[in-house]
Amino acid sequence: MREALVQASYLLASVLFILSLKSLSRADTAARGVDLAVAGMAIAIVGTLMQQTIIDYRWIALGLGVGTVVGIPLGTRVPMTAMPQRIAIALTFGASAATLVGIAEYHDHRETLALGQRVAVAFEVMLGSLTVAGSFVAAGKLQEVLPSRPLTYRGQNAVNFGLLAVILVILGAVVAGKGGMPMFYGLVALAFIAGISLVLPIGGADMPVVVALLNSYSGLASAATGFAISNNVLLVSGALDGTSGFLLSMLMSKAMNRSFTNVLFGAFGSQTQTAAVGAGSDLVATPISAEDAAVQLAYASNVVVVPGYGMAVAQAQHQVRELAELIEKRGGEVRYAIHPVAGRMPGHMNVLLAEANIPYDKLYDMDEINGDLSRADVALVIGANDVVNPAARTDPTSPIYGMPILNVDEAKSVIVLKRGMSVGFAGIDNMLFYQPRTRMLFGDAKASLVKLVTEIKAL
Amino acid sequence: MREALVQASYLLASVLFILSLKSLSRADTAARGVDLAVAGMAIAIVGTLMQQTIIDYRWIALGLGVGTVVGIPLGTRVPMTAMPQRIAIALTFGASAATLVGIAEYHDHRETLALGQRVAVAFEVMLGSLTVAGSFVAAGKLQEVLPSRPLTYRGQNAVNFGLLAVILVILGAVVAGKGGMPMFYGLVALAFIAGISLVLPIGGADMPVVVALLNSYSGLASAATGFAISNNVLLVSGALDGTSGFLLSMLMSKAMNRSFTNVLFGAFGSQTQTAAVGAGSDLVATPISAEDAAVQLAYASNVVVVPGYGMAVAQAQHQVRELAELIEKRGGEVRYAIHPVAGRMPGHMNVLLAEANIPYDKLYDMDEINGDLSRADVALVIGANDVVNPAARTDPTSPIYGMPILNVDEAKSVIVLKRGMSVGFAGIDNMLFYQPRTRMLFGDAKASLVKLVTEIKAL
Amino acid sequence: MNLTTLMQAYVFVLAGFVGFLVIARVPPLLHTPLMSATNAISGISLVGSLVAAGAGRSVVSTVLGTVAVTAATINVVGGFIITRRMLGMFKRSDRRPSDPPKV
């Protein structure tokens, strides 16, 4: 009877996780999706605690307590701008749980595990350990504790493939039951090293793709645990995470106009280093003073704000809202044009602007607003570069050629807020800045916006 | 080892069925979907034949042989126009197989079946038997062997609900292991009667929805078999059929602008009987001779053909192609406007026109062509009525009000081919026919088209 | 609830979700071919029929099983042929081969 209840709780939890993912894939139901997942998790936990094998609740209570105390601030305090590294860190925790359980399982039952279970445990610790290390490195790169540029050396791919080959051999030995605990710990250790070594050569900006992929590995590690200890809810949610993470990382690289293998093995992001900058060296961009820009904005009736990575760096979203409200108070209309890969993670701009309380029906997708940009009196580009680079349309030799962009160059006038003439993520110059209708307002985006606000108020 | 192979074949077959359905849900991959399903079926059959429990192949060979001999002509000979009844008949066969297997299972193992298996077998024969009878009646109605109008009497819903209640009681008894074979046969018989009694009151035109729903029941019967005899491929494909059939029947009723319960219990389709006809009785529709219509078509440069149920009745699709080719040879452009529920089953017009070798890129969905109909020189309406009835847009009291229609009334001129002034499926008059720009070419659609072709050739 | 029944329940529920998700966005054009194809797939009850017909358990079982095999085979063979035929008819014009598929 008790066992039946446990199993029923697991089935229910599995269904709730599925419904949760389904809700999460649509904007209007996404919030409900989280509630469903929370319910599923709670049910699965209660179901597990009812199991007959659990005889001692003290350590469990300790773990749950400490975890909750640490988890709450990680959930409530971390600013939205730190989301990518926040997810990567969380992944480290989740994957280390799977790895530790795998080690405990192998330690206790090494002698009695069936072949299938050995396979499962071996995969569990391999994927888990790789994910722990990989996502830790990813977090470091995203937080810029580690250098976010790709760390490469000659023969790197050869070394990595060699490492993977050795791991597979050891995996085989563990599955065959050879080598005992030392062999097993060797697997854990080498997978850990592989995690570091595979992620280091990938540039910081590609980390979201990597994190999604590692999430998929961590899901597969859970599924392997499910196989090993015959637990269906682990199996189901592990498989869900495994495929959805994989698909998500592919969708992400597609949205960035990049191939998936290129992201993972392409000495990738190193183009940031190599691409030439000086293309427009004899051209001069026209600066503008904050005072003049303020006048232009104050009297515009149709303003389109184009946020980019620079706005995120400057944390300028609140000043953006302040400026927009001033313009609106004076009778102008302000809309926001959101490029799908503006910033450094998908939905980056949406999250930031939402944090500043900008209603999401003022945010327009690229496809929705592109036809309308020619009617804008002022396009205010705040720290965006690649996503407004007309070379994507016009220059077949450009590395971003073919990527859909926001056609800001069609607006009646353009004001660009950035610190200098540096390139963006793709490492290429942008002819938009040299266009007769474009004016550059140099300086940190936040500082410039503060100046604009002050000036408009003074008008 | 052999058992492992059997099980592997089942897993592979299940995956192939899923991939098949996925392919079948997109036009460009649908044909490949059938191949995948065939492969899955073949693998499942071979896997089953390898099972150790099968000791005598003679009867199996007989059944497979006879089935193939009968099945091939049913697949190759039946004309496309008879698709709905063809599907209904096939369903009868499939469901009777499930029912017979259930009876055999219960007959042989009655004493030893576990509770769960009794539940499964009881559901299997109940759903199977209901489907056999229901789809047989549906086929009869579609073929018009049985009267296709709803057969209703007072208190019908009460009788049907009573019948279902009795069935549930007997189902309970069988599950409880009470009553032996007689009780079991009682369940089969009553479910059979329920199948007849539930489908008779539904109008012929709603049969596609009913057939899809019965398909879902038959899938659930297979899934129940899978539970009873612990066979995973039955379980998976049964569940696939069960949910997809159910969803499909809901999508269909939605496409017909009808609620699902209304289809099943609404004394449904009886509105065909009751709705008034004479609304436009003092209006006169203007006839046209085949000769004049031919001239008009011959010199039109932009013709839109709107096929409807009448074209299917008259089997006129080949003549439509002939006429279109003549017009094209003379320099005119011919497109086809396809309403999602023209005819009597979804995709009816597509199938017929495809059969006449009309390339499917000349077929335009309602949404694609509606904005363009005002540019048409001639809209040639062939046996369509409800799907071009402007009352759906203009008359809130009309039973079809709110259904999206083809805006044929906006064309520069309209020629309607039908036999007289009879109403269509919805049983209501159509103001389109009395519009000044509309001409009626009375007569059977095929005969009229033959005349038009002859006249144009003679020009 | 024994373990096998439990696992069967998972398989059933998950396969149901798959069916639902796959069909959720199919266009009306494909409703009829899809109905025809799922119908043919429901001939998978053939698998159960083969066991009943060939296991030599009892005369009743063999007879019913053989009839069931016949019926299910008709469904499978006829169903796949006609679905294939129907879909084979959806072809594009030769004149504009580069166009995206319409309807």
Place this chain on the structure above:
Amino acid sequence: MNLTTLMQAYVFVLAGFVGFLVIARVPPLLHTPLMSATNAISGISLVGSLVAAGAGRSVVSTVLGTVAVTAATINVVGGFIITRRMLGMFKRSDRRPSDPPKV
């Protein structure tokens, strides 16, 4: 291949299909919340950790299990809170409440 492993294979494959089908059409706007949510869900490894920590099998198992419970709980608690917070930020303006959701 024993029966349980077999059924587990079915469950795994089917759940994988479900994951694939559900995510296939998610818009870029939701990529980050979705990543965050699946991440929190992957904290389900908590279920395995609870058994390791509470079954009293060995000191190693209890210690590793307790650490695992802690780590997984951090993941679950923090992950759900932050996902909820992020999605809570996607709100519409009060001025045009009847508009369809944009972006």
